[in-house]
Amino acid sequence: SKKIVLQEDATLPAAVKAKIGNLTPLRSKRIRTSGWVHRLRDQKEIIFVVLRDGTGYLQCVLSGQVAQTYEALTLTLESTIEVIGTLKTVPDGQTAPGGHELVVDYWKVLGASPGGEDAFTNKLNEKSDPSIQADLRHLVLRGETASAVLKLRAALLTAFRQTLIEHDLLEVTPPCLVQTQVEGGATLFKLDYYNQPAFLTQSSQLYLETCLPSLGDVFCVQESFRAENSHTRRHLSEYTHLEAELAFITFTDLMDHIEAIICETTNKLLQNPASAALIKQLNPTFTAPERPFLRMSYVDAIKWLNEHDIKHEAEDAEGNVIRDESGSPVMVEHKVGDDIAEAAERRMTDILARPMFLYGFPTELKAFYMKKMPRDGAAGPTFTESCDLLMPGVGEIVGGSMRIADEEELLAAYKREGIDPAPYYWFTDQRKYGTCEHGGYGLGVERFLAWLGKRFTVRECSLYPRCATFMFV
Ligand code: 4AD
Numbered sequence: 256s257k258k259i260v261l262q263e264d265a266t267l268p269a270a271v272k273a274k275i276g277n278l279t280p281l282r283s284k285r286i287r288t289s290g291w292v293h294r295l296r297d298q299k300e301i302i303f304v305v306l307r308d309g310t311g312y313l314q315c316v317l318s319g320q321v322a323q324t325y326e327a328l329t330l331t332l333e334s335t336i337e338v339i340g341t342l343k344t345v346p347d348g349q350t351a352p353g354g355h356e357l358v359v360d361y362w363k364v365l366g367a368s369p370g371g372e373d374a375f376t377n378k379l380n381e382k383s384d385p386s387i388q389a390d391l392r393h394l395v396l397r398g399e400t401a402s403a404v405l406k407l408r409a410a411l412l413t414a415f416r417q418t419l420i421e422h423d424l425l426e427v428t429p430p431c432l433v434q435t436q437v438e439g440g441a442t443l444f445k446l447d448y449y450n451q452p453a454f455l456t457q458s459s460q461l462y463l464e465t466c467l468p469s470l471g472d473v474f475c476v477q478e479s480f481r482a483e484n485s486h487t488r489r490h491l492s493e494y495t496h497l498e499a500e501l502a503f504i505t506f507t508d509l510m511d512h513i514e515a516i517i518c519e520t521t522n523k524l525l526q527n528p529a530s531a532a533l534i535k536q537l538n539p540t541f542t543a544p545e546r547p548f549l550r551m552s553y554v555d556a557i558k559w560l561n562e563h564d565i566k567h568e569a570e571d572a573e574g575n576v577i578r579d580e581s582g583s584p585v586m587v588e589h590k591v592g593d594d595i596a597e598a599a600e601r602r603m604t605d606i607l608a609r610p611m612f613l614y615g616f617p618t619e620l621k622a623f624y625m626k627k628m629p630r631d632g633a634a635g636p637t638f639t640e641s642c643d644l645l646m647p648g649v650g651e652i653v654g655g656s657m658r659i660a661d662e663e664e665l666l667a668a669y670k671r672e673g674i675d676p677a678p679y680y681w682f683t684d685q686r687k688y689g690t691c692e693h694g695g696y697g698l699g700v701e702r703f704l705a706w707l708g709k710r711f712t713v714r715e716c717s718l719y720p721r722c723a724t725f726m727f728v
Contacts, residue, residue, distance in 0.1 A: 259324050263339065263361040270339045275353075276310030278342055282355055287339040288313065289365065291397070292332050302327055305352070306338065309402070312352035315340070317359050326364045333368035333375040333397070392719055392728045403533050404715055408704050410530035412476060414523040415497055418516050424472045424499055429462035431478060434678050437461055438622055442481040444492075455480035458697055460624075461682050463500035464658065467693060468685075474499035476700070484723065487597060488712040489650060489702055492721040497703075500695035506626075506640040506657050509694040510612055513644060513653055514548050517610070521707070538709035549611035553595075553638065556603070556613050560589045563606065565599050592636060594620055597650060604645045614642035623672040624665070626657040626694075640694070646706040655696025662686035 270287040278286065290308035297303075302317040315338050317327060330336075340359035345351045368375055379394055388395060395401050416426065434451075436443055437458040444455040459477050466473040479496035501512060521543050524530040534541050551559065560566075566586035569577040577585045589599070595613070604611065615628060615638040625639040644653035659665045665686055669676045676683060701716035714720040719728050 259320055261321060261324050261361060261363075267360065274310045275306065275308045275313045278311075278313065278353060278355065282342050282344055285339070285341050285360075286357070287337060288357075289335065289337040292330065292334045292336060292368070293397075295330060295332055302330070304330070304336070304338075306336070306357075307397075314345075314351040314356040315359050315362075316356055317362065321359055321362065329367075329370070330364070331368045331370045331374060335365040335368075336362055337365055338362040389714075389720070389725050390728065396718075400537070401715070403536050404704065404708055404710065405718065407524075407530060407533040407537065407708050408700070408716065410524060410527065410533065411520065411704060411707065412497075412700070414520045414527075414530070415516070416476070417523060418519045419474045419499060421519070422472070422512070422516065424474045424501075425466075425470050427463070427466055427470065427473050427475050429456070429459035429475055429477055431456050431480075435461060435682070436674070437624075438481075442483040444480045444482045457481060458496060459498050460500065460695060460697065461679075463498055463695060464685055464693065465681060467500060467502040467691065468689060472499070472501045479697075482723075486723060489597075489699075489705070490722070491701060491713055491717060492723060492726075494713070494717070495700035496697050497700055498695060498697040500693060502691050502693045504657075504692065504694055506614075506642075506694065509640075509655060509657060509696070510550065510614070510642055513612075513642075513655060513696055514546060517644070517653075518544060518546055524707070534707060538707065541707065541709070544610045548644070549607065549609060551611055551613055552615045553613060553617065554591060554615065556595060557589045557591055557593070560595070560599055560603065563603075565589075565602050567593065567596050567599055592617055592619070600645060600650050604647045604650055608647050610647070611645050612642045613645060615639065616641045616643075621656070623668045623674060624656075624658050626659050627664075642696075646702075648709065649702050649706045651699075652702040652706060653696050653698045655694065657692065657694035660686060660690045660692050662690070 268285045270285045271281055272287050273281055275288055275290060288308065290306040290313070292304055293307035293312060294305035300318065300322060302322045304315040304317065306313045306315055321327070338357055338359050339361040340357045342355050342357055344355050375394065379391060396405070432448060432453055433456045434453050436454065437460055442457060446453055446455065456479055458479055459475050463473050463475060474497065476495060476497050478493055480493050482492060483490060501509065524534060525543060566588055568584040569587045571577055579585055618627060618637045618639055621639045621641050625641050628638045628640055630637060639656060641656035643651045646652050659668060662683060665683060666676060669679065701713035704710065704716040705713050710716055714722065
């Protein structure tokens, strides 16, 4: 058969170059655009290509000579092509992304993707092992679900920033290389900093606190690093941490603020058609949470767990799980002073099925900087003005607290935790040069996204997740 070589018809009107997402105003015009072959269907001499460029999807119709070239007959998924043609509204009763399709009069391959053994779909399908999926994350991202999650992530970061700015918070960018711990030495990533010990930041909180006297209320969106058991559905070794700090507030103000930020951000996302469509695609039954959120004290939560027969694994003094003769863990009731473990917390949020603040955790369980609640009588344990916001399906997405405002009390807290106060001199100075009642919180962006977009694990909510078990791409 004779080889057909396509020639662009010079008598046609000049084509306007545009991205797929911007085509609607160009209907009935001749346009050109480029992208990746997302779907490919051959039907009686007509080739239907769905083209993808990140801004959207475009159905392209190739027919006649346009569909009979060697390139057309050997076209593969994920090849890059440029297409030129007339943009037409799809006929009644038919659907296509954007409501239009491109009737192609000229096109060319820019970068062919392999077929056969090495074809894109083969590569993705044959391997379902999660670690191999992680290895192929750069290809998985091309899928409709993974890319929708990342688009929603971008939208929610923008919406959070808008909401925080509306609440008069200023964005700052604290450092990642630090010489102080915030959330305990056990989860620090240590590194050598010009022959001095340093860490990757666990939280920007301490730096945000230093901004209050000069910048007022502040927030940041910064990576935090935790060397911890990240085999769970909600732990990463590196995650995006949205943190905020507010001056001259009470503990109640803090919880009211967190609730307002979450709800106003969620409403913005639902009101914007593009992000609303992404939420509908990923989480079709999503509805905005009702206010006010439930607020339950830690002590009441312990009671609630026992009333609902939710137990935890018994541990010995070294923290090892105690097992019976058959090897199963011994389950025991919760008591005041116990950490509420992930499994119990998850069951509680699943039963209550609504966002809730758990507040007032025992001092021993919490970080050194947290303000204590006024003591209820002379004896007994002390509790902190701390709160976790728990969401159904995910569990804790926000951790916050009021901070110790008094210098002496802070020095005593360093001592209790065995922390050398020397490298914290600048943090202590905040209490010396005009202290104030203040508090703040950190929100795990991947956890919030897992809740909003109904993802099974936070790994799906990160561009390139880092976990204890792998760091491939
Ligand atoms: O509760 P955390 O440890 O609180 C702090 O770091 C405070 N200093 C924040 C502050 O007050 N400025 O962490 C806050 C949130 C958690 O609620 C969770 O959503 C997220 O950070 N987070 C993680 N997300 C993914 N992987 C991990 N390993 C995480 N650890 C915490």
